Amino acid sequence: MKIYADNAATTRMSRTAIDAMIPYMEKVYGNPSSLYSIGQEAKEALDQAREQVAAVINADPKEILFTSGGSEADNQALRSAAAIGARKGKKHIISSAFEHHAILHTLNRLEKEGFEVTLLPVHEDGLVVPAELEAAIREDTCLVTIMTANNEIGTIQPIKEIGAICRSHGVLFHTDAVQAVGHLPIDVKEMQIDMLSASAHKFHGPKGVGFLYARKGIALTNLIEGGAQERGKRAGTENVPGIMSMAAALKEAADHMGENTEHQRALRDRLIQGLSEIPHSALNGDARKRLPGNVNFCFEGIEGESLLLLLDDKGISASSGSACTSGSLDPSHVLLAIGRVHDVAHGSLRLSLGEDITEEEVDYIIQSVKEVVEYLRSFSPVWRNLMAGKIPFIL
Amino acid sequence: MALYSEKVMDHFRNPRNVGVIEDANAIGEVGNAKCGDIMKMYLKIEDDIVEDVKFETFGCGSAIASSSMATELIKGKPLSEAMNLTNKAVTEALDGLPAYKLHCSVLAEEAIQSALEDYYSRYPEKRPADFVSRPAHDPHEIPEEE
Ligand SMILES: Cc1ncc(COP(=O)(O)O)c(C=O)c1O
Numbered sequence: 001m002k003i004y005a006d007n008a009a010t011t012r013m014s015r016t017a018i019d020a021m022i023p024y025m026e027k028v029y030g031n032p033s034s035l036y037s038i039g040q041e042a043k044e045a046l047d048q049a050r051e052q053v054a055a056v057i058n059a060d061p062k063e064i065l066f067t068s069g070g071s072e073a074d075n076q077a078l079r080s081a082a083a084i085g086a087r088k089g090k091k092h093i094i095s096s097a098f099e100h101h102a103i104l105h106t107l108n109r110l111e112k113e114g115f116e117v118t119l120l121p122v123h124e125d126g127l128v129v130p131a132e133l134e135a136a137i138r139e140d141t142c143l144v145t146i147m148t149a150n151n152e153i154g155t156i157q158p159i160k161e162i163g164a165i166c167r168s169h170g171v172l173f174h175t176d177a178v179q180a181v182g183h184l185p186i187d188v189k190e191m192q193i194d195m196l197s198a199s200a201h202k203f204h205g206p207k208g209v210g211f212l213y214a215r216k217g218i219a220l221t222n223l224i225e226g227g228a229q230e231r232g233k234r235a236g237t238e239n240v241p242g243i244m245s246m247a248a249a250l251k252e253a254a255d256h257m258g259e260n261t262e263h264q265r266a267l268r269d270r271l272i273q274g275l276s277e278i279p280h281s282a283l284n285g286d287a288r289k290r291l292p293g294n295v296n297f298c299f300e301g302i303e304g305e306s307l308l309l310l311l312d313d314k315g316i317s318a319s320s321g322s323a324c325t326s327g328s329l330d331p332s333h334v335l336l337a338i339g340r341v342h343d344v345a346h347g348s349l350r351l352s353l354g355e356d357i358t359e360e361e362v363d364y365i366i367q368s369v370k371e372v373v374e375y376l377r378s379f380s381p382v383w384r385n386l387m388a389g390k391i392p393f394i395l
Numbered sequence: 396m397a398l399y400s401e402k403v404m405d406h407f408r409n410p411r412n413v414g415v416i417e418d419a420n421a422i423g424e425v426g427n428a429k430c431g432d433i434m435k436m437y438l439k440i441e442d443d444i445v446e447d448v449k450f451e452t453f454g455c456g457s458a459i460a461s462s463s464m465a466t467e468l469i470k471g472k473p474l475s476e477a478m479n480l481t482n483k484a485v486t487e488a489l490d491g492l493p494a495y496k497l498h499c500s501v502l503a504e505e506a507i508q509s510a511l512e513d514y515y516s517r518y519p520e521k522r523p524a525d526f527v528s529r530p531a532h533d534p535h536e537i538p539e540e541e
Contacts, residue, residue: 310408324457342430
């Protein structure tokens with residue numbers, strides 16, 4: 001059996017998304033800035049895509065800026081808010097400890113440039129507490145950036161409450177919604193979101209294309225200077241095939257969101273239930289407030305990379321927050337942020353299910369993970385010490 | 396996966412000499428769970444020969460493969476060979492490791508060194524005058540390249 005269970009890393013392009021890009025490579029290949037008809041046709045198509053994308057999050061098409069993906073949108077949102085803040089002498093930014101590196105590394109840069117950053121704790125359940133956020137807001141706070149859903153443990157943040165708090169304090173609110181767009185309902189007006197980042201390859205669109213929503217009136221700072229594309233805020237000939245494909249993928253995801261969510265949630269919970277039977281294991285992140293396809297566990301006494309390699313041998317593609325899979329010495333900052341100690345964070349497994357996951361596949365995953373964990377524990381000196389009572393169990 | 400050589404994958408999938416030797420007379424353990432790697436080696440030494448060797452490892456694919464290969468390289472060999480086994484020899488026998496995984500082969504060398512240290516502390520009269528075990532490394536100070 002072949003099961004792709006790493007949809008949080010990227011997704012397979014849907015037929016709809018593939019079909020949507022082909023005409024813009026073969027027939028309507030004109031430059032949208034050109035005045036002859038195949039250029040203008042491409043421009044009209046872009047306008048249409050912008051409308052489609054905007055509609056899904058209840059934004060105005062003018063508020064959508066196409067980018068090369070989630071990372072670029074995150075960078076531009078933070079840079080823009082920082083520039084706006086700096087002009088008013090406000091140089092304090094609030095974020096959370098478990099943001100994606102596209103956010104955290106940009107914040108590091110801004111710190112070096114004189115900004116002060118407060119990272120809110122995300123607690124054991126992987127959730128930001130709105131009251132703690134409100135308490136962290138200062139006179140000089142120019143931006144709050146909190147992700148809609150975490151990419152590793154899938155926890156969904158109280159975005160609407162955070163939006164309301166930020167709006168009432170007059171602080172800009174950005175959310176990295178890369179894991180959420182196409183999977184969770186998002187209404188930027190109702191949630192009072194000022195800026196939002198999204199990426200097509202997380203909802204069955206192509207890689208290397210995404211968008212930044214920025215509420216009307218927010219002055220954006222260019223990351224890329226050049227031509228006047230994207231209202232002068234992002235130079236470079238538009239990735240027309242990619243954008244058309246993203247719009248089609250997003251529309252499809254939005255049209256089927258209800259049924260997809262229901263189906264995935266049921267199987268996610270079956271998977272969580274099954275893996276919970278493994279002794280000395282623990283689910284990472286809140287069990288209910290999580291993405292419909294996300295399952296993330298720690299297994300004591302084993303290391304994640306060897307678990308992934310053996311699951312790969314069984315046809316299962318998954319990921320881990322172990323140091324060995326990140327090429328660094330420390331395990332995932334997300335797992336550390338929810339209080340998992342290094343010893344168990346190395347033994348983590350993320351399974352992010354697709355919309356087409358079946359019950360049979362989930363049962364196969366449960367069986368395979370059980371076998372592999374048991375096998376790796378059978379020659380783990382850590383497991384031996386735990387079983388002999390020489391060291392205490394953590395999970 | 397192309398991350399590892401065929402040899403590494405073979406030793407990872409079918410590790411040799413896995414387990415415990417109940418009457419081992421040389422036991423070494425290196426690494427720590429915080430860093431994500433622990434290797435434990437059990438040796439049965441008789442007449443200056445490594446009669447038997449087994450290992451237990453908590454760690455990534457290359458840690459398991461390195462342990463397995465290291466046991467193969469010293470099993471049935473004179474103690475002097477175990478003493479002189481380097482991480483380089485383990486890495487070469489595995490047809491190479493990615494640069495950031497070289498420390499796994501270092502752990503294998505050190506696990507054997509640690510077992511020999513244990514052996515000579517049990518039988519001080521057997522310790523060769525010139526044997527000084529190589530101390531375990533600090534995982535934060537491993538060179539990325541050979
Ligand atoms: C939460 C989050 N933010 C940002 C990104 C980066 O998106 P992209 O790969 O499109 O640059 C990702 C995906 O890797 C993500 O999961």
